[in-house]
Amino acid sequence: GDSVTQMEGPVTLSEEAFLTINCTYTATGYPSLFWYVQYPGEGLQLLLKATKADDKGSNKGFEATYRKETTSFHLEKGSVQVSDSAVYFCALSYPSGGSNYKLTFGKGTLLTVNP
Amino acid sequence: EPEVTQTPSHQVTQMGQEVILRCVPISNHLYFYWYRQILGQKVEFLVSFYNNEISEKSEIFDDQFSVERPDGSNFTLKIRSTKLEDSAMYFCASSVRQGAGQFFGPGTRLTVL
Numbered sequence: 115g116d117s118v119t120q121m122e123g124p125v126t127l128s129e130e131a132f133l134t135i136n137c138t139y140t141a142t143g144y145p146s147l148f149w150y151v152q153y154p155g156e157g158l159q160l161l162l163k164a165t166k167a168d169d170k171g172s173n174k175g176f177e178a179t180y181r182k183e184t185t186s187f188h189l190e191k192g193s194v195q196v197s198d199s200a201v202y203f204c205a206l207s208y209p210s211g212g213s214n215y216k217l218t219f220g221k222g223t224l225l226t227v228n229p
Numbered sequence: 230e231p232e233v234t235q236t237p238s239h240q241v242t243q244m245g246q247e248v249i250l251r252c253v254p255i256s257n258h259l260y261f262y263w264y265r266q267i268l269g270q271k272v273e274f275l276v277s278f279y280n281n282e283i284s285e286k287s288e289i290f291d292d293q294f295s296v297e298r299p300d301g302s303n304f305t306l307k308i309r310s311t312k313l314e315d316s317a318m319y320f321c322a323s324s325v326r327q328g329a330g331q332f333f334g335p336g337t338r339l340t341v342l
Contacts, residue, residue: 148330157233157320157333158272203272215327216262216285219272 116141120204120220127194127227135189135223137178137204145206147171147180147187148217152201161189161202194227201225231255233334235321241340242311250306250337252321261304262322262331263296265289272320278304311341 121136139147146165150158162171167182176191187204201222207215234253242248254261263275277284278296286294295307304323308315318338322331 155335157335159333160330163330216274216277217331218274221271
């Protein structure tokens with residue numbers, strides 16, 4: 115079945131450091147790929163997405179490129195801020211029997227950014 | 230900005246009791262979902278709902294679970310007879326169409342004693 119593997123956390127960085135959170139997937143077809151973020155006490159928010167190979171999703175300074183050859187969708191940001199502290203989830207969505215697009219999530223990576 | 234809301238934020242119940250978790254999806258959305266996250270584990274898909282019927286359900290979603298859209302705004306998840314292992318954070322989500330990003334609520338933390 116489909117699955118998503120994320121790097122284990124927690125990740126602790128200083129402000130303005132470079133961030134990479136690795137995500138790889140296995141899928142039987144051609145899924146869409148997503149990064150969701152969960153700030154403390156809040157629900158999951160869609161951060162960015164990519165729907166086909168070589169697409170780059172970007173939002174709020176975060177980027178991720180859909181790499182079919184390495185089945186990866188790594189999240190990057192050039193300069194993190196304290197406000198980026200959150201749990202980040204990689205996910206894929208794949209139509210099952212043509213019905214709908216349930217999300218399959220990774221375990222989540224806790225990012226803490228210190229001033 | 231429209232958002233998905235969920236109530237209650239925390240529910241404590243005794244094993245064997247019925248619970249109903251409530252969600253109000255974004256008003257023009259047509260696809261509705263429930264997910265859950267047991268502490269320390271992945272967010273898992275439970276069920277999707279469209280056009281007043283279940284579109285897909287996971288193995289977790291057994292006969293103890295049911296969903297309903299009782300009116301034009303609410304979307305509920307009922308667990309008939311809770312077990313200890315049902316303790317988890319339950320997230321509701323909605324999307325305007327298939328393949329669009331899903332918008333999540335803040336979750337209901339269910340604790341079964």
